[in-house]
Structures are given as structure tokens and as C-alpha cells.
């Protein structure tokens with residue numbers, strides 16, 4: 326089964342609403358590719374203007390985070406129903422920056438994954454090892470633990486529609502990309518794990534992205550690997566380069 330590639334920008338805490346609109350306009354002609362799903366995961370305050378700005382284009386909008394309750398006294402948080410009502414289709418869950426700086430653990434992320442799915446959002450579930458873990462040789466053990474915990478109780482049918490992003494922490498924002506072989510090895514390991522927990526059909530359907538200093542220069546080689554179905558792009562999603570990543574597979 327041919328999986329459709331998905332290229333998602335992760336803007337992180339960048340772009341004021343007016344800067345966001347300017348970026349969407351700049352990228353509009355550059356990100357056209359009928360063979361690829363294109364997503365902008367944007368800061369909460371940019372969601373409404375960006376959803377409006379991409380109307381009629383091939384771009385969908387994602388959130389960078391959400392809370393596990395639908396509404397109530399959770400000052401500062403944003404819920405899945407709010408995202409859905411605003412026109413959001415995807416939500417990043419478990420980015421290493423949220424795991425690290427905001428102490429989000431796997432039990433909390435598992436609740437987020439379930440809430441997102443129940444609301445009709447597609448989670449982009451992130452996993453990845455630190456440099457120390459890679460050097461000690463526990464990369465795959467660590468990632469298996471993350472994925473197993475984060476997907477506990479999630480059905481095969483829901484996993485088929487999920488996006489998993491493999492993002493080695495040492496490659497994020499460092500300019501130090503994993504080699505295409507390193508990225509392929511872990512993405513294949515994740516797919517094998519999904520086959521183990523669920524079945525071959527689920528493993529075959531789930532889309533697995535690579536993320537970590539992916540850019541116009543290295544995207545084609547990464548995307549050519551059989552188990553890499555797309556990219557989660559930080560720095561390079563904030564400039565015209567993103568169009569080259571979207572079209573790298575051509």
C-alpha cells in the first residue's frame with residue numbers, strides 16, 4: 326500500500342498573527358503538491374487567522390498542543406473541541422520540548438492522544454531519543470517504551486489514521502540531521518513495533534515522519550527511504566525553503 330506523504334511545519338513559538346499571515350502568503354505558491362499532505366502546526370493565537378488564510382488551498386492547519394479536558398477551569402489551556410471548531414485537523418502531541426520543558430509524561434500524553442482521536446483530530450505523536458541514549462545504545466528500547474505507553478488502549482483503526490514523528494532530540498534545531506539510514510532504521514523499528522502491538526495492516530497504514538533539522542538540502546534523501554512517510558519541520562518551515570521540502574520527492 327502506498328502511503329501518502331505528509332509534510333508538516335512546526336512553527337513552535339514563532340510568528341505573531343501578522344507575521345503568520347505574511348508567511349502563509351509567501352508560501353502559498355511554493356507548497357502546491359497534489360501528491361503530499363501539507364500541514365502548518367501553528368501557535369494557538371495564529372490558528373484562527375491561518376485557518377482563514379489557507380482556505381481554498383492544499384494546506385491544513387494543526388495545533389502544537391492541547392489539553393485533555395473539553396472545557397472548564399483550566400486557565401490558559403485549549404481544548405480539542407475548540408481546535409475542531411476553529412477548523413484544525415491535526416495536533417502535535419508529545420514533542421520533546423513539551424516532554425522536557427513542561428514535564429509532560431507518557432500517561433498524560435496517552436490521555437491527550439485518546440482525547441484528540443475522540444474529538445476527530447489526527448495526532449502527530451512525537452518520540453525520540455537523547456544523544457546520551459543513542460550513544461548508550463538504548464534508542465529503540467526507549468522509543469518502544471514511549472510509543473507503547475502513548476498508544477495504550479488506542480485501537481488499530483485509530484492507529485491507522487495516526488501520524489508518528491520520529492525526532493531524535495540531538496537533531497532538533499541543531500543543524501545535525503540524522504543520516505537517512507539512521508532515520509530509516511528507527512522509522513522501520515517503529516513500524517515493526519506497530520505490527521507487533523497491532524497487525525501488519527495497521528503498520529502498513531500508519532504514517533511515520535522524520536523530524537530534526539530537515540531542510541531543502543536533505544529532504545529528498547530522507548523522503549526516499551521506504552519507512553519515512555514525511556517530515557516534521559521546525560526551522561525550515563518558517564521560510565521559502567519549506568516549499569522545497571514539500572516538493573523534494575518530485
Ligand code: PGA
Nearest residue numbers: 497498537538558559560
Ligand atoms: P527543526 O525542528 O526542524 O528546527 O530541527 C523539528 C521539530 O522540533 O519538530
